[in-house]
Amino acid sequence: MLNYLSKRLLISIPTLIAISVVIFAILALAPGDPMAEFASNPSITEEVKENIRKALGLDQPIYIRYVKWAWAFIQGDMGYSFTSKSPVFGLILQRLPTTLWIVGTSYILSLLIAFPLGIISAIKRYSGIDQLVTTFSFMGISLPPFFSGLLFIIIFSVQLNWLPFIYNSTLQVNDWTSLIEQIKQSIMPIAVLSLYQSALLMRFIRSSILDELNQEYVRTAKAKGLKSFSVLMVHILRNALIPVVTLIALDIPKIFTGALITEQVFRVPGIGALLIDSIYKSDTPVVMAITFIYAILIVIFNLIADLTYSWLDPRVRLSIKS
Template identity: 90%
Template sequence: MRNYLFKRLLISIPTLIAISVVIFTILAIAPGDPMAEFASNPSITEEVKENIRKALGLDQPVYIRYFKWSLAFIQGDMGYSFTSKSPVFGLILQRLPTTLWIVGLAYFFSLLIAFPLGIVSAIKRYSAADQLVTTFSFFGISLPPFFTGLLLIIIFSVQLNWLPFIYNSTLEVNDWASFIEEIKQSIMPIAVLAFYQAALLMRFIRSSILEELNQDYVRTARAKGLSGFWVLMIHILRNAMIPVVTLIALDIPKIFTGALITEQVFRVPGIGALLIDSIYKNDTPVVMAITFIYAILIVVFNLIADLTYGWLDPRVRL
């Protein structure tokens, strides 16, 4: 297992370096000038603009800027935002709790929903329960989150007036009443994300278990007298989890980056909204930091998934 981990690390490190080069190069040559916000200000002369450009390091060649950025990033310095002049790390930390609260809870609830329903749907194939779960999953996959979000806003905010349709970022939870308000304003974005993610996971879990049900080892286990439940728990579930682990490993980093569309619909001040705003404003340091952190998380959780494969199926380590 140690050699297997070492091999995966040897692949992961060059992958991250290549990703950082691609991200930095694309954003460096992308159209748009970070100094555009000063263009309409007559009080800022060309000399001042040039001094600001030098202070931001924009007058240097791309490769020098890349090496300076990468060395600073390794040391924990993600630079300063072009628009707010604040440290990028501080901006991310400011938005991170909201993103973890909304997207993290949504993913947690989606796992609680998807696993039991996906297993029941596979075991009770073609039954009424299977048809109900399959219909639910098809609706969840087919309906885009922005449509589901707008639908919930129309029903629960406009028609029934039960829930607020705009997330109040200034709300401070310091008593029971404010905690209830926080719950109320979080229900709809969490429901939208959990509905979509649970539907996707259910399809994968159901398909993975169905592929294993007709394998020879399952028939052998049943011939030995094992009941359906124990056959599933001891034999099928462990093998069926390999493709599901891949999907979960790729989805968990989204908890950090947030839900871009859902955060825009409900005005949730998460990292996804910060990324969209930074793209509009050509705030390159913020975009690079969020994008590269997401890439790091993808590589790390892929590594975790590979190690999980080795535990689920020892043949992978060979």
């Protein structure tokens, strides 16, 4: 296992280096100028603009800028924002609690909904429950988050006036009243994300379990007298979780990097909204940091998924040892 882990880590390092080079090159060559905000300001002379460009390192060749950025990133320095002049790490840290609260809560809720409904739908195939769950999952997948978000705003904010449609980033929870307000303003973005994610997970879980129900080992276990519940929990579910683990491993990094569309619809001041704003303003250090952190998390959770396979399927464990 240690040999397998060390090999995967050695593969991950050049993978991350290649990803960082590609992202940095795309951002450096993309249209847009970080100095554009100063263009309309007549009080800033060309000499001052040139000094600012030198201070930001924009006058240097792209490969030198990349090496400096990479070395600083390894040391924990993500640089400074071109627009706010604040440390990038501080900007991300400032937005992270909101993103973890909204996206993290919605994902946990999605798992709590998807697993029992997906399992029941597979076991009760073609029943009324299966038809209901399948309809719900297809509806959730078919409705994009921006559309369901606007639909929620029209119904619950405009028509019924139950919930606020703009997230109040200045709200501080210090009593029961502020706690209730925090919950109320979080309901719609969490519900929109949960609707889509739980529908997607349900389809995967249902499909994976159905693939396992007709396997030989299931019939053999039932022929030996094992109860259906034991066969499901001990054998079927364990094997069916392998493709589901892959999907979850690819989705978990989104909890840390935010939901781009939903945060824009509800004006949630999370990392996703920060990324969109930084792209509009050509704020390369912020965009680079967020995208590369997302790449690192993808690689880490893929590695965790591979290690989880060895626990779920003994055949994978044997192949790793060999």
